Amino acid sequence: MDFNLKMTEDKVTLDTSKWIDNYADYMYNYAVVRVSNEDIAKDLVQDTFFAGLKSAKNFQGKSTERTWLVSILKRKIIDHYRKINSKKGQAEVRMNFYDDGENEGNWIEDRVPQSWNNQSEKNIENEELKSQLERCIDALPEKYAMVFRMKTIQEFETEEICKELDITSSNLWVIIHRAxxxxxxxxxxxxxNI
Amino acid sequence: MLKKYKITCDEATTICDKNQYGEASFLEKMKLNLHFLNCKTCYSYTKQNMSLTKLYKGHASSCQSLKHCMTDEDKLALKKEFEKIKL
Structure with a gap:
């Protein structure tokens, strides 16, 4: 079966044989940055190439091949996000505030922030501090870690995250707050405080 | 009259977190400052939050310089799978 589409007028050629050499790294980096997990990123890239192959005949040459593939990848990332969102829900989140009753919205007594003893070392060049921070981010529920990383570490615009993950901005700020x-x-x- | 601007600790810290990215509105910041008058806890949360933001920013710049690439083995495996599907 020949997947190379040749449109005589526009001279659009979809050359699937070079996809992996040309776009795998770009798409992999794109996915890793968003899902923060190398194995999931690999799977998403693979799914994207397969989906692209299946729907190659729909490619109209209105955008570049890479843009077209990335748009498929974006859908895959949203699907992944939806999956972790429904799978884990909010069960793992440790509550810091009362969520009902007359104390609603107040700090839960034993979750109140303490003052810190060890203020001296806040330099991120400290490798130990850095790996502790990574461990703490990894301990967050997957959805929170993902949104927190996108906003804080990768410094995406709020609007962009909302669009990519299909959430509202107030939704995003609640996630950021909880994270x-x-x-x-x-x-x-x-x-x-150790 | 000030009742209108009264917020809970949960709301206050949400605004504080939003403000770490410079995206809290004027009204939100006003509500937050008003909340500080009664709440030392949220005030100290805010101070600690600012130093955490610095920490996260330092972490961000060291992470952003990383480019993630697929290994050659992964690419080869992917190519094989790809060829299978094509047939």
Whole structure:
């Protein structure tokens, strides 16, 4: 079966044999940055190439091959996000505030931030600090880690994350808030107050 | 009259977190500052949050310089799978 499409007028050629050499690294990097997991990123890239192959006949040459493939990859990332979102829900989140009753919205007593003893070492050049931070980010629920990384580490625009993950901005800020309070607590217990 | 601007600790720290990215609105920042008058806990949360932001920023710049590439073996395996599907 020949997947090379030749459109005489536009001279659009979809040369699938070079896809992996030309785009695998770009797409892999794109995916790793968003899902922060090398194995998942690999799977997403593979799924994207396969899906691209299946729908190669729909490629109209309106965009470049790479843009077209990335648009498929984006869909795959949203699907992945939806999956982790429904799978894990919010069960793993450690609550920091009362969520009902007359104390609703107040700090839960034993979750109140403590003052820090170990203030001296806040330099990220410190490898130990860096790996502790990574461990704490990894301990977040997958969805929170993903949104936190995109916003804070990769410094994406709010609008871009909302569009890519199909969430509202108030939704995003709640996730960021929960991620940061949980992360603060983890760093307090494992770095600042040990 | 100030009741309108009263917020819970949960809301206050949400605004504080948003503000770490410079994206809190004027009204939100006003509510946050008003909340600090009564709440030392959220005030100290905010101070610690600022130093955490610095930490995260340092981490961000060291992460962003990394480019992730697929290994040659992975690419080869992918190519093989790809050829199988094509047939």
């Amino acid at each position: 940061r309070t949980q992360l603060r607590r983890c760093m307090e217990d494992n770095w600042f």
